[in-house]
Structures are given as C-alpha cells and as structure tokens.
Amino acid sequence: MQLQTTPDGFSLLLDDRVLLRHSAAAPAIYVGHGQERMDMYRGNFEIEDYITERSALRHVTVEGSRISFSQAEGMAPRLEMTLAGTHIHFRSLDNSINRFWIRIQAEGDEHVWGGGEQMSYFDMRGRRFPLWTSEPGVGRDKTTEITFKSDMAKAGGDYYNTNYPQPTYVSSRRYALHVESTAYSVFDFRREAFHEIEVWAVPERIEFHSAPSFIELVEQLSLRFGRQPELPDWVYRGAIIGLKDGMNSFSRLETMRAAGVQVSGLWCEDWVGIRQTSFGSRLFWDWQANETRYPGLRDKIVELNEQGIRFLGYVNPYLCVDGSLFPEAEAAGYFAKDQLGRTAIVDFGEFDCGVVDFTNPEAAEWFAEEVIGRRMLDYGLSGWMADFGEYLPIDVELGNGIDAKLMHNAWPTLWAEVNAKAVASRGKTGEALFFMRAGFTGVQKHCPLLWGGDQSVDFSRHDGLVTVMCAALSSGLLGNAYHHSDIGGYTSLFGNVRTPELLMRWAEMAAFTPVMRSHEGNRPRDNIQIDQDPEVLSHFARMTRIYVHLAPYLKTLSKEAATLGLPVQRPLFLHHEHDRRTYAIQDAYLYGRDLLVAPVWQAAQAERPVYLPEGETWVHVWTGEVYDGGQMVTVPSPIGSPPVFYRKSSTFAETFKALAEI
Known part of the structure; x- marks a missing residue:
C-alpha cells in the first residue's frame, strides 16, 4: 500500500492502482447517524433507514501511516485511519457515529463480482446491494405476479436478497476488497467514478488483496476465508x-x-x-x-x-417448544432471551421455537x-x-x-x-x-x-x-x-x-x-x-x-x-481473463478448466447460443463438432443434450468424448 500526500488530501495506491483519493473538494469518507427500522417476519426483513446526519470529513491530518479526519480545519477529528500493510484500520473518535461511507475509486469499464452468494446478477456493476442475511424471498422480481402475491404475505424478495451476503468483492482491476464488520452494509456500484460502501457502524478495517491474475487472487481469498476439505x-x-x-x-x-x-x-x-x-x-x-x-x-x-x-x-x-429437547435446553439456560430475561420464543409459521444461543x-x-x-x-x-x-x-438478548x-x-x-x-x-x-x-x-x-x-x-x-x-x-x-x-x-x-x-x-x-x-x-x-x-x-x-x-x-x-x-464451478474469465467478453457471462460456467457447461434454463428451448472463450479449441460433447474459441455458437439443445464443450487439448479428452455414449 502506497500513501501519496497532496496539499489538502492524499491518494492510496495498491500496486499502482489508485483505490482511495481524498481532497477537500472530493472527500473519500463520510460519517453520520441514522435511525433504522428493522422488522423480521419468518426470516424476511423490512428495513428502512432515516439519516439524521451525513457529514463529509473534508479535512485530514497525515502523520506517518495515521490519518485523522475532521469536517473542517480547526474542528475536532471524528475518525482515525491507520495503514497497516494492505489493510486500513478505523477508529471512531466520536461516539455518536453509527453510519460510515467510503468511496473507492472506480474505472468506467470495471466489472465487480462477489458480495457473497448473489442470485440475480453476477456482475454487480451498476446496482446497489444491501448485505444482510435473510430469506431471499419468493419470486424476487417486483414485476411478476408471484412476487406481488408473496409480498402480500411478507414473503417476497428483490434481486439483492440472499441467504449468504458477504462484504467482499473482486474487481476486474485484479484486486479484492473486504470489509471486516458484521453490521448491515451496502455495496453501491452505480457510479462510474467510484464505488460507495456504506456500513451501519465504523468498520474494524478494510482489507485489500491484489494479484497479477484472477486465479492467484481467488487463491489468496480462499486462504483468507478458509478452504474446504476434499469431497468424501x-x-x-x-x-x-x-x-x-x-x-x-x-x-x-x-x-x-x-x-x-x-x-x-x-x-x-x-x-x-x-x-x-x-x-x-x-x-x-x-x-x-x-x-x-x-x-x-x-x-x-x-x-x-x-x-x-x-x-x-x-x-x-432452533428447538420446537413441544419437543423433548426444548425443556432440557431451557433448564440449562441455553436459549437466547427476550427483553424481560425469559426464553425468546419465535413463531416459525404455526409452531414456536427457542433460539439456541451459540x-x-x-x-x-x-x-x-x-x-x-x-x-x-x-x-x-x-x-x-x-x-x-x-x-x-x-431483538433477542445474547450471552456475549x-x-x-x-x-x-x-x-x-x-x-x-x-x-x-x-x-x-x-x-x-x-x-x-x-x-x-x-x-x-x-x-x-x-x-x-x-x-x-x-x-x-x-x-x-x-x-x-x-x-x-x-x-x-x-x-x-x-x-x-x-x-x-x-x-x-x-x-x-x-x-x-x-x-x-x-x-x-x-x-x-x-x-x-x-x-x-x-x-x-x-x-x-x-x-x-x-x-x-x-x-x-x-x-x-x-x-x-x-x-x-x-x-x-x-x-x-x-x-x-x-x-x-x-x-469447482468457475466463471469463464477465471481461465480466460484476457477475453473481456467473458466478464459478464453468468448463465454458463467452467466445470474445472476443461469443461464449459451452458445449461438450458428457459422453457421449450431447442437450441442455445453459447460463447466459447478465445485461445482454445472447443469440442461439442454430444456431436464431436470442433469450434474455434472467441465466437458465439448456437448448438441444438434437446432434453438430454445440454450444451457442454471440452477443451480439445485436455488430458481428460477421452473421458469427455465417452459422454456421448452414455
């Protein structure tokens, strides 16, 4: 991480990429206060925020690797940022702050992916993504009848609702950003010049990871967050x-x-x-x-x-109140409590349960x-x-x-x-x-x-x-x-x-x-x-x-x-990063490096167009027809023959070829 100071601010670079640029006229960080309303109904949430303050921290004082932020020269600092390797740590100097915004520099043709497990949009650029674990909702498309009916039952969703959010994204600029905070947060990728990150608390830190290739970047992130053992x-x-x-x-x-x-x-x-x-x-x-x-x-x-x-x-x-394990857990004090110190009881749809407090x-x-x-x-x-x-x-009280x-x-x-x-x-x-x-x-x-x-x-x-x-x-x-x-x-x-x-x-x-x-x-x-x-x-x-x-x-x-x-399932760009036509593809994937799978996901589709990444020769599994990469091809896709291709040079070519005989 490189820090370059200017007369009224600074720039923060990671391997020559400008990630943070601050000046009095264009501050990088805002803080403030909000009053949220969160209502949960069977895993679905209605969330609103009333912002009572959003203040730009325009003035900075740089002392080595530590930067203090205030609203104007002469005012008391409200936030402190410290650089440590490829991380930036934050410390609030004002107890009233419960909202935090930071703007990360962006490029016009940049793509971003991640955000945990996103269901609707793989490339997140151009949209806003709240990050809060919940039921995804039924339908998830506000223009459809099924989502409308689900909304009436408080069970509908939107494109960003997910069981698995994570405040981490990967950029086509070959870096990744992670926010270390469990608070409600928002990734907003709607602006061309910057990405804005919102957190309903001052985050402990923001981590940056960089690598010369996407594969190396993914390897870094898997080391950071953990790797799974081989399948049984x-x-x-x-x-x-x-x-x-x-x-x-x-x-x-x-x-x-x-x-x-x-x-x-x-x-x-x-x-x-x-x-x-x-x-x-x-x-x-x-x-x-x-x-x-x-x-x-x-x-x-x-x-x-x-x-x-x-x-x-x-x-x-969870344990249902009419089961045999509930009284055992309650007697031992293992459940989360309500505001009165009693076992918190949650309605899961016509039956009640206690929440085991982990x-x-x-x-x-x-x-x-x-x-x-x-x-x-x-x-x-x-x-x-x-x-x-x-x-x-x-609204429960937890042991910690x-x-x-x-x-x-x-x-x-x-x-x-x-x-x-x-x-x-x-x-x-x-x-x-x-x-x-x-x-x-x-x-x-x-x-x-x-x-x-x-x-x-x-x-x-x-x-x-x-x-x-x-x-x-x-x-x-x-x-x-x-x-x-x-x-x-x-x-x-x-x-x-x-x-x-x-x-x-x-x-x-x-x-x-x-x-x-x-x-x-x-x-x-x-x-x-x-x-x-x-x-x-x-x-x-x-x-x-x-x-x-x-x-x-x-x-x-x-x-x-x-x-x-x-x-195991990989975006096409992971092995074809120089082919930018692969960056936004989300309805096909590489199964390992050697197989390209493009499942039929629309009804009554007898053929499917598939983009084949450049730099490879691809073989259609079911017909044996050979195609040069770097082009869109349309292949028959009757039931039983989904579009699948393999790299002609694969060491598993004979295994893949034999699929046509099964």
Missing part, C-alpha cells in the same frame, strides 16, 4: 436422493435404483417427523430420530451402508455434542442439511452481550462452526457432509458444501434454475469451492408447480456440479417427482451415470479446491 469418497457414487416419505422412502429408493439411478446417499429430512401447516408439510424441529415415522431406522442405516449408500438428515439451530460456549458445546454428535453422527448419519442460519431475531443486530450477519458462521466441531469431534472431517444455504464472512472455514437455497420450481429469471449458476459463481470467487442445489427447485406456491421439463433440465445441470441432490419440495404431493414419470426417471438415471463417469475428473477438481482454493 462416497459422494462420487451417484446422486443423493431426497425423499421425505417415511418408510416408503426406502422402497422408492429401490425403485429408482432398479431403473438405473446411481445413488450415493438417501436424504430423509423427515427423519425427525413432520407436522402439517398451511405452507405444506413441515419438519418436527426436535433433532433426533422419530421411531414412529421411521421404525428401526438405525438398522436400515446399517443396511444402506453395506450397499455403499449413506443416510443423511436435517437439523437447524454465543454461549456451553450452549454451542451442548448442541454440537448432544444433538449433532450423539443423536446424529453416533446414530449413523453421514450428513445433513444445516438449515436456517439466517433467522437470528434482531453484543447487540443482535450486529450478531445477525455473524450467525451463519457460528452455526457452521457448531456443525464443524461436531464432525471434528467424531474424527469425520472430510467424511461427513453437511450443507448450508446461509453464510457470511468465515463460513468457508467451517462449511464443506453450500446449496443455493429455496428456488422456485420454475424457469423464472430471478428465482428459478438460472439463479443457481450465479450463486455458485459469486460465492466460488470468495473461497466456497463446492456448490449445489435442489434438483427441481423447492418452493411451490400460488399454483406454481414443477413440470417434467424443469425437473429434467435441472438434473442436466446438476450432473455437472460437485454434488447431485434431489428434493421433493415444500409440497411433494402437488409436484412431479423423479419416480412418478418413466421418462423423467430414465433421464435422471442417465444424468447420474454421467455424474459418476466424470468422477475421476471431479476428484482432481476436489483436490485443487483443497490445495489451491479454486472452485
């Missing part, structure tokens, strides 16, 4: 089949296997029992085997293991050991969905004494750590596989696998199949190497149901992701399932065979992820 060997055997049909799940699994489906795991989230609500069948949130719904489950798990199939379940950080080390240890360790891992589970990390209410509004974003990382500790306590890191949709800074260190959340069961632009690719690419740049999704989507509301076409197209995409996992959705009886249609079942079986065929290649990508931090 059992995953490569096929798909994880999601069924929540009690003991019928086992017979249905056998039907699928008889049809040729390659299976690595059976995932029964209803292993804890169910309850019926107006939203659909919900799970009974008491995290232990329900022997009524699954009699003899422990023995069935042993039988599956003998066949090379693992059993997976479900857990989240800022209390004893509560975190109890949940890791007694719930996940003893009742799940020791029982025989090899994995689970670790759900609902984004639901911490903002920190305002819940500041802990809300940090909560998914604490939840991931509890799961990881439980796995490590049994010596199963890299063997047991849990997956999360919620995240924040540092979740990478603990969570071995992300999933894209609760997409709608459709082809919609902002909530359907296509959003999964954007989610994988954005999160992958920040150290999350493995991403997958519910095959066929999850949310079915207002008459929106799956079609066979959607289910088959989703399976096509999933075959070229690190993990294939199906889901019956929130309303299984209303939506087509894999085993209910012979054509769908046959197609799905073939996709699982393709996934298994690619296992040797995927294993090399998994090793790269563990050693280098490179994501």
Whole structure:
C-alpha cells in the first residue's frame, strides 16, 4: 500500500492502482447517524433507514501511516485511519457515529463480482446491494405476479436478497476488497467514478488483496476465508436422493435404483417427523430420530451402508417448544432471551421455537455434542442439511452481550462452526457432509458444501434454475469451492408447480456440479417427482451415470479446491481473463478448466447460443463438432443434450468424448 500526500488530501495506491483519493473538494469518507427500522417476519426483513446526519470529513491530518479526519480545519477529528500493510484500520473518535461511507475509486469499464452468494446478477456493476442475511424471498422480481402475491404475505424478495451476503468483492482491476464488520452494509456500484460502501457502524478495517491474475487472487481469498476439505469418497457414487416419505422412502429408493439411478446417499429430512401447516408439510424441529415415522431406522442405516449408500438428515439451530429437547435446553439456560430475561420464543409459521444461543460456549458445546454428535453422527448419519442460519431475531438478548443486530450477519458462521466441531469431534472431517444455504464472512472455514437455497420450481429469471449458476459463481470467487442445489427447485406456491421439463433440465445441470441432490419440495404431493414419470426417471438415471463417469475428473477438481482454493464451478474469465467478453457471462460456467457447461434454463428451448472463450479449441460433447474459441455458437439443445464443450487439448479428452455414449 502506497500513501501519496497532496496539499489538502492524499491518494492510496495498491500496486499502482489508485483505490482511495481524498481532497477537500472530493472527500473519500463520510460519517453520520441514522435511525433504522428493522422488522423480521419468518426470516424476511423490512428495513428502512432515516439519516439524521451525513457529514463529509473534508479535512485530514497525515502523520506517518495515521490519518485523522475532521469536517473542517480547526474542528475536532471524528475518525482515525491507520495503514497497516494492505489493510486500513478505523477508529471512531466520536461516539455518536453509527453510519460510515467510503468511496473507492472506480474505472468506467470495471466489472465487480462477489458480495457473497448473489442470485440475480453476477456482475454487480451498476446496482446497489444491501448485505444482510435473510430469506431471499419468493419470486424476487417486483414485476411478476408471484412476487406481488408473496409480498402480500411478507414473503417476497428483490434481486439483492440472499441467504449468504458477504462484504467482499473482486474487481476486474485484479484486486479484492473486504470489509471486516458484521453490521448491515451496502455495496453501491452505480457510479462510474467510484464505488460507495456504506456500513451501519465504523468498520474494524478494510482489507485489500491484489494479484497479477484472477486465479492467484481467488487463491489468496480462499486462504483468507478458509478452504474446504476434499469431497468424501462416497459422494462420487451417484446422486443423493431426497425423499421425505417415511418408510416408503426406502422402497422408492429401490425403485429408482432398479431403473438405473446411481445413488450415493438417501436424504430423509423427515427423519425427525413432520407436522402439517398451511405452507405444506413441515419438519418436527426436535433433532433426533422419530421411531414412529421411521421404525428401526438405525438398522436400515446399517443396511444402506453395506450397499455403499449413506443416510443423511436435517437439523437447524432452533428447538420446537413441544419437543423433548426444548425443556432440557431451557433448564440449562441455553436459549437466547427476550427483553424481560425469559426464553425468546419465535413463531416459525404455526409452531414456536427457542433460539439456541451459540454465543454461549456451553450452549454451542451442548448442541454440537448432544444433538449433532450423539443423536446424529453416533446414530449413523453421514450428513445433513444445516438449515436456517439466517433467522437470528434482531431483538433477542445474547450471552456475549453484543447487540443482535450486529450478531445477525455473524450467525451463519457460528452455526457452521457448531456443525464443524461436531464432525471434528467424531474424527469425520472430510467424511461427513453437511450443507448450508446461509453464510457470511468465515463460513468457508467451517462449511464443506453450500446449496443455493429455496428456488422456485420454475424457469423464472430471478428465482428459478438460472439463479443457481450465479450463486455458485459469486460465492466460488470468495473461497466456497463446492456448490449445489435442489434438483427441481423447492418452493411451490400460488399454483406454481414443477413440470417434467424443469425437473429434467435441472438434473442436466446438476450432473455437472460437485454434488447431485434431489428434493421433493415444500409440497411433494402437488409436484412431479423423479419416480412418478418413466421418462423423467430414465433421464435422471442417465444424468447420474454421467455424474459418476466424470468422477475421476471431479476428484482432481476436489483436490485443487483443497490445495489451491479454486472452485469447482468457475466463471469463464477465471481461465480466460484476457477475453473481456467473458466478464459478464453468468448463465454458463467452467466445470474445472476443461469443461464449459451452458445449461438450458428457459422453457421449450431447442437450441442455445453459447460463447466459447478465445485461445482454445472447443469440442461439442454430444456431436464431436470442433469450434474455434472467441465466437458465439448456437448448438441444438434437446432434453438430454445440454450444451457442454471440452477443451480439445485436455488430458481428460477421452473421458469427455465417452459422454456421448452414455
């Protein structure tokens, strides 16, 4: 970091890039005060801010690596900034400050990516992104009827809503910026000359990372935030089949296997029992085997293991008041409290729960050991969905004494750590596989696998199949190497149901992701399932065979992820950074370096245009036709033949060529 002073300000450079430029006429930093209103309803938030002060800090005093900011010469300084390596640290000198803005220099043709797991826009330039973990909302497009209806039920969303925000971005100028703060923040990329970062607190620091290439930059970020272990060997055997049909799940699994489906795991989230609500069948949130719904489950798990199939379940950080674990946790004081010091009770939609307080080390240890360790891992589970990390209410009292509004974003990382500790306590890191949709800074260190959340069961632009690719690419740049999704989507509301076409197209995409996992959705009886249609079942079986065929290649990508931090699904520019035409592509991805996958994400699409990056010769997997890179090509894309290309020079060329025969 280089500091260059001027008569009334300074410039801050990182490897000759000007990142911060301050003068009295164009200050870089503003501070002030705001009064926010935050209302949470079942994980969805209405957030408003009333700014009572926003003041430019025009005057600076530079003393070595320390810079003091005040509003004008002669006035008391309100903020102090200290340079340390490639970090800038901040210290508030005014206790009234609870709003902070900083302007980072930008270039007109610059692209920016990241922000955690973004669903709608991979290239964030030109838009404003609030960063607050929440339900993404159903629909996520304010022009559509389904979002309008969802908004009426306080369940709608917008393009920026995400389970996993992170105040980190990667710039096409080959640097990355990270804000070290858990407060509500906003990345605003709408101005040509600067990016404005807003934080509802004075951040501890802002970190900069730079590298000569995007690959090296991603490697740096994965070291900073954490790297996942290699995928468990059992995953490569096929798909994880999601069924929540009690003991019928086992017979249905056998039907699928008889049809040729390659299976690595059976995932029964209803292993804890169910309850019926107006939203659909919900799970009974008491995290232990329900022997009524699954009699003899422990023995069935042993039988599956003998066949090379693992059993997976479900857990989240809440306990229902009518379950057996609730009184035990309450008696020990493990729940977050309300304003009167009582156990805080949260309505999750026709049933109430307590919030296990993970800022209390004893509560975190109890949940890791007694719930996940003893009742799940020791029982025989090899994995689970670790759900609902984004639901911490903002009005509870926590054991660490920190305002819940500041802990809300940090909560998914604490939840991931509890799961990881439980796995490590049994010596199963890299063997047991849990997956999360919620995240924040540092979740990478603990969570071995992300999933894209609760997409709608459709082809919609902002909530359907296509959003999964954007989610994988954005999160992958920040150290999350493995991403997958519910095959066929999850949310079915207002008459929106799956079609066979959607289910088959989703399976096509999933075959070229690190993990294939199906889901019956929130309303299984209303939506087509894999085993209910012979054509769908046959197609799905073939996709699982393709996934298994690619296992040797995927294993090399998994090793790269563990050693280098490179994501399995990669934006095209990661290996083609000199081809700027790749910078805004979000509906296609590189599967490792050698495969280019462009899933069909629109209904009734018989052919698809695909951009092939320059500098390579590409081979169409299904026809063998050869194309030079640097051009847009249109290829047939009937169901069963999604656009997939491989590098002709790949050492796995023969493996890829054989896909056409499966």
